[in-house]
Amino acid sequence: MPDSIRSGRANKPAGAGRPKDLAKRAAILEAAKRMFTRNGFEGASMDQIATEAGVSKLTVYSHFGDKDTLFVAAVRAYCEQQLPSSLFQTEAPGMPLRERLLAIARAFYVMVSKPEAVAGHRVLCSPQLSDSPLPRMFWDAGPQRVQDEFAALLRRRIAAGELDIADVGRAAAQFFTLVKGEPHAQLVFGCCDPMGEDGIESHLAASVDLFLRGYGVHRR
Template sequence: MVSPRPSSQTDAAGQKASAPKPAGPGRPKDLSKRNAILEAAKRLFLIEGYDGVSMDQIAAEAGVSKLTVYSHFGDKETLFAAAVRAHCEQHLPALLFAPEPGTPLRERLLAIAQAFFEMASAPEAIRIHRLLCTPQLAQSPLARLFWDVGPQRLHEEFAGLLRSRAEAGELDLADADTAARQFFAVLKGEPYALLMLGYPLPGKAETRAHLEASVDMFLRAYARRGG
């Protein structure tokens, strides 16, 4: 942004020049405030759900004005979508889905499986999922918004990884999208269904065994055999 001229200068008529006007809508946003708003939104949405959180609460939690929140995100739905996307990217960063052919395929799939299950099985995530499945929200634009910026984004990145590994000769699959859906469905399986019904989270050893068995089953179905 070009700096405004100093207001202390005088014009040709000897009159003091007027102070510069504030920058218009094109002025860059304060990234630190944006990040503070996102972090506050993630915390509050995960704890209180969508309807239980107001923009006033988010502003107070972030230490900014409500006007600043609206300036960065426009409305509550846009902020919710950004918070969901940021939450997913925090737990499942794009780097996890980089081709990196030097990393053994099973090791990469286990890393994704572990990160995904930890995120999906967190108490706050279960709470959000339950809320989105209620009659009030199940058919709402908010549910579709959540799907598009969360699960769908994850699906697309993982399907891209599968395609790259298939091109490298490690996988034999005709439809990466179908394989990606199957992978995450198997990962969630019975443990996730029980969590949704209020059962306790399995222990670390049991969870690890479930994830390893799921990855191994996936590889038995799609890993390219020699010959």
């Protein structure tokens, strides 16, 4: 069965077998993350992913339909695991804005600097995928979700009088671009010496401070 064929099977309603189905789905997603990172999108087959997950290929198709859908689901699962919605939605009472932004910056940088994330970035920038829909699908499932949730946090802080931002979407994109910065670019190119925890922390603090100088409401 080629990867492009969709099984067309609907998920079964919740019942006695449902927890087992959820466990299989989680195993497939974990296997997909490993195989896409190790072999790239083109090199990872549904057969390999099924074997890695310990399930049949039919089970993989019944959960995800095709390889494109599985890739997007794996990206979404990775981002939600590393940067959960609660990080943006749960406001600790009295937490200063700078501390809040630093916490998000740290979690985001840890996520994008992991070896599997760097490998995935390289795969998506490869000539083989330049004309495919995969980069756009990846963007919508991962970075766009993160930016949208961060933008919602910015709007709450604007309403609280802590930020002054005319274009919230643009500001959200700028924040994560600052956080990645030169250190992440060097990771992708494989041309840097490790900065160490102190170096990364200084980079993140400087990025947050620059963002606040541009958009923070400075009271006397």
